[in-house]
Amino acid sequence: MSRIGKSPITIPAGVTITVENFVVTVKGSKGTLVQPIPSETGIEIADNVLTVTRPSDAKPHRAAHGLYRSLINNMVVGVSEGWTKRLELVGVGYRASHEGQVIDLSLGFSHNIMMQIPSEVTVNTVSEKGKNPIVELSSFDKQLVGMIASKIRGFRKPEPYKGKGVRYVGEVVRKKAGKSGGK
Secondary structure, three states: OOHHHHOOEEOOOOOEEEEEOOEEEEEOOOOEEEEEOOOOOEEEEEOOEEEEEOOOOOHHHHHHHHHHHHHHHHHHHHHHOOEEEEEEEEOOOOEEEEEOOEEEEEOOOOOOEEEEOOOOOEEEEEOOOOOOOEEEEEEOOHHHHHHHHHHHHHHOOOOOOOOOEEEEOOOOOOOOOOOOOOO
């Protein structure tokens, strides 16, 4: 058995899970998420505990077992607590600001990058003197937050020589040695 797949999911108070026609719907205080599941995957709910089962030990069933358990757990955590990603802009003159759902990034290009953020994601920018600007994204949908954070990071990935670029807070960028100076 999959170690991840067989671990049960405790359903917190205020979260309801329904399974109809191989579609799992999770509703909570922060929002509603929907995930289709394969017809072979079984979902059992008893005493506020959800377990995911598989019909056999065939390779596709083993692969789907842990995956769908993790997806459902991420949905439960998202609608009850929410997910947050923080990005740090490292570089001279790198700035970030937001107005509503539009984020304005100044990343050393000849023009600023304007990006429309979906309404499900809350964006916040923090700029303190002497510290790198931080972009904070939060939502109940982990996949959406991760996708948007990855897209913002992709505008200017951290380069290995000076470490400039957009990185996740806490991410370690391995630095390379530059050219040897002289003989």
